[in-house]
Amino acid sequence: MAALVEHLTPPAVHISGLTRGFGERVVLDGIDLDIPPGQFVALLGHSGSGKSTLLRAIADLDHDVTGTGELQAPERLSVVFQDSRLLPWRRVLDNVLLGARGKDSQGKDPAERGRGALAEVGLAGRERAWPSQLSGGEQQRAALARSLVWEPELLLADEPFGALDALTRLKMHTLLRELWERHRPSVLLVTHDVDEAIVLADRVLVLDQGRFGLDLTIDLPHPRSYRDPHLGEYREQLLAALGVEEDGGVKEA
Numbered sequence: 001m002a003a004l005v006e007h008l009t010p011p012a013v014h015i016s017g018l019t020r021g022f023g024e025r026v027v028l029d030g031i032d033l034d035i036p037p038g039q040f041v042a043l044l045g046h047s048g049s050g051k052s053t054l055l056r057a058i059a060d061l062d063h064d065v066t067g068t069g070e071l072q073a074p075e076r077l078s079v080v081f082q083d084s085r086l087l088p089w090r091r092v093l094d095n096v097l098l099g100a101r102g103k104d105s106q107g108k109d110p111a112e113r114g115r116g117a118l119a120e121v122g123l124a125g126r127e128r129a130w131p132s133q134l135s136g137g138e139q140q141r142a143a144l145a146r147s148l149v150w151e152p153e154l155l156l157a158d159e160p161f162g163a164l165d166a167l168t169r170l171k172m173h174t175l176l177r178e179l180w181e182r183h184r185p186s187v188l189l190v191t192h193d194v195d196e197a198i199v200l201a202d203r204v205l206v207l208d209q210g211r212f213g214l215d216l217t218i219d220l221p222h223p224r225s226y227r228d229p230h231l232g233e234y235r236e237q238l239l240a241a242l243g244v245e246e247d248g249g250v251k252e253a
C-alpha cells in the first residue's frame with residue numbers, strides 16, 4: 001500500500017536527462033532522479049564529481065552553467081551551506097527573518113515564526129545576539145532556523161556540518177533528524193562523510209563521472225547510532241561505489 005501511495009504521489013523533485021557543464025567540462029551527464037515528498041536523501045561523490053552543481057541546479061543558483069533536461073522542484077525550498085552565511089551586521093533574529101514576509105500556514109507572523117524556529121534549534125534567548133557572538137555550531141543552528149522559517153517542502157544542504165568539530169557534528173545530526181521528523185521536508189544532503197550519510201539518510205546516491213553510480217536504500221530504524229554493526233554492510237557498498245579499496249587506497253578513475 002505504501003508503495004502504491006508513493007507511486008501515485010508526484011515527486012517533490014523530478015529530474016530527467018539533466019546535463020550541466022561549464023565551458024567544455026561536462027559535469028552532469030544525463031541524470032534522472034525522482035525524490036518523493038518527505039524523503040531524506042544523501043549525495044556522496046568525490047571532490048569535483050558535481051554534487052554542488054546538482055544541488056545548485058535544483059535551487060536554480062548557477063547562471064554561468066550550460067545544460068539541458070527536465071527539472072521540477074518545489075518553489076518553497078531552502079538551502080543551507082557549509083558556512084552559515086549570516087549577515088554580520090544583523091542580529092540573529094533579523095538574519096533568520098531575512099526575506100520572510102506574511103503569515104505562515106498556521107497564521108503566525110514572521111517574528112513569531114523566527115522565535116519559534118530559533119527555539120527549535122536550541123537558540124531561544126539568543127535572538128538579539130550578533131552572529132560573531134555565536135559559535136560555529138550555533139551559527140549553523142541559526143542557518144537551519146532561517147531555512148525553517150520558509151516552511152520548505154525541500155531542504156537542500158551542501159555539507160552543512162563540514163566545518164564543525166566531530167562532537168558538534170554529532171549534535172547537529174540529531175538536531176537535523178529531529179527537525180526532519182517534525183517538518184518532513186524532502187532533504188538532499190551533500191556530504192563527504194559516508195557514515196553521516198548512512199546515519200541520517202534513508203537513501204544514499206553516489207555521483208560518479210556525471211551519473212549515479214549507486215542508489216542505495218538504507219533500511220535501518222531511527223535513531224541510528226554510529227556504533228550499529230549494521231552500518232558496516234552499507235559502508236562497504238558505498239566505499240566500493242566510491243572506488244575506495246579495502247586497504248583504504250582509492251582506485252584511479
Ligand SMILES: Nc1ncnc2c1ncn2[C@@H]1O[C@H](COP(=O)(O)OP(=O)(O)OP(=O)(O)O)[C@@H](O)[C@H]1O
Pocket residue numbers: 022025027045046047048049050051052053054064
Ligand atoms: N562556476 C563554475 N565555473 C566553472 N567550473 C565550475 C563552476 N562550478 C563548478 N565548476 C566545476 O564543476 C565541477 C564540479 O564541481 P562541484 O562543485 O559541483 O563538485 P563537488 O562534487 O560539489 O565538489 P566538492 O566535493 O569538492 O565540493 C568541478 O570540476 C568544478 O571545477
